[in-house]
Amino acid sequence: MSIDWKDNLSFIDPKEHKDIQITGFLDPDKYLRIPEIYFNALEKENPVLTGLIRQTSGGMLKFKTDSPTLALKAKTTNENYGSGLTPNVVSGFDCYIYNEERCAWNYVNVARSENEEEVLFFENLAGEKEIIIHFPLFAQVLSLKIGIDKKAAIKKPKPFSVKGRLVYYGTSLTQGANASRPGINYVSTISRNLNIETLNLGFSGNGLGEPTIRKAIREIADMMMLVIDYDANAGATGSLYTTLKPFISEVREYYPTLPIVIISRIFYILEDYSAETKNKMAHRRTFQKETVESLNESHIYYIDGKTLLPEKPFDCFSDQIHLNDLGFYWFSQNLTDKLKQILIREGVVKEWKQKS
Template sequence: MYTDAASMKLIGQAFPLKSFHRIDTNAHRNFSAGIKRLLTNGAGLVISFKTNSPRIAAKWCVSSSKPHNNMTPIVDKGLDLYIKRNGKWEFAGVGRPNAVCNEFVMVKDMEKGEKECLLYLPTYDEVKSLSIGIDSGCKIASGNDPFTKKKVVIYGSSVTQGASASRPGMAYPARLSRDMGINFVNLGLSGSGKMEKEVADMVASIQADAFILDCFANPSPEQIAKRTAYIVKAIRAKHPNAPIIMIQSVFRETGNFDLTVRKFVERQNANTLTEYQKLLKEGVKHLYLIPGDNLLGKDHEGTTDGTHPNDIGFDRMLQVIKPAISPLLN
């Protein structure tokens, strides 16, 4: 028996929508085609439901785009199921994609009793339709939002979006939400988090308790120098007391031997620091910076492709970011 997931609680959108998109791009006609496409991706979006079924399956359809060659098909086009046990969200199963439209049993033979569930949508693709399957005679209903303590917008790059975690729930914004009970809205835009004015204005328009700018891996050093002040001031104008947290770019492991890459990232991070210091001198309050030096560790084992974190890399990012932001959000 299948139930349309559109009838369930959807968590993670900046503004309520009837689709499985992150932003209503029709309201932002000046966005580039690439940004509009990325905002249809399900990164950070979660379906909350409860069921007493010992088996949970899913049917879902995505786009016909080819999977990225630096990601698993599961994080790209698949699903990721968590179930609460003893007050903690635990991994329960995945939906493995093999076509545009898919059907997969994510978990079976579970103990009897009602279970609280979270189903993460594909990180890098658009969900056209989604239904959740349970055993005949069992019940399913919309769940509660477990991330109600605060709402924090994370605007960023492909790293923010979730490349290259093994599955959607392993991206660091998703892990922060489960760990902290906070709704971290994922506005990672793969390769396109460049702080354009129209995007900065959209980010600033979101009602949130704090803003994290994890976008400094995408703009050139020159763009960082030209655009950082605008996005920070746009947010501050609409949110006078909300913490704004800037995160320098991760060290690209391709730069371990490639000196051109290394110097480019060093220039990005140097300009990020310079802009942060300028804004402080101008009197911008509640502005913070997380250095990028130790986000992935020092052993060069934290990425999938030399740029994007693997699960080890995302865990290391979590260990740096969580203690840095926790006092600011409390």
């Protein structure tokens, strides 16, 4: 690495550049996954949520540049999380470059800048490149600038393959625990696989289907699919049984034909060792399946979360509950295939412009 790479760079605020696409936020100016207009009500229902909403899981920058060097400086909160989360997944930014020959996004580097340190993604890479930068999953981003060569340009990225947002609502799994870095989170992976805009509304330990969360979701503009995967939290507290049907019906008032996908909990390791636990998990899966079937409509789907992991999934976990990188790989690949089939069946797309 050259000793003077910083001297050749100009740092740009993504919010101030018209050709840098910012996605993954309902309020991109503040990097908020849900706008502050819902905060007063959320404080009364579940005050933990306002802090989780500020964490930037699913945030993404997308642009083209001919800069041979790409760097970043940011100010993020220093969140205190358990041993299952790496510093990179908490406050790191992931960089990917699109590879035309592979028809795939190639991972390049992860960079952490908590106090506006200038950190390098890459240097000496010639030619025009299409870039994705994934935001941290468990920290707030208070400021952000990207660094490119002073003589380089930034251009608009290629458009997404589908108009509208694919919105995910869920738990710590959806937010990204325990991936090793942001881009491994399944929501981010599916966004790259299918070249679609996504919004990650995963809230660690707090996917409980609160009324204001449901209101915020149904009022999202331009949803083209909603995935609800909150069994791991709402099933444990019992709120799954009282919120799932209202959740679906409230969304239907705003989106009569929106594809809605209900995903039950993934395999839970203790199911193999406790008959009581196994029966509880089976009851929750049956409830969600039967709820979907009872609605007798063509735009709602049930996916058994156990089918998104291999038959012997034990090495896919970082603990008894959360996935590791291998687990996220299988989960995202299997869910990519299932969501692709649903979107084709729903007529949202006829074929994909980008290979997964």
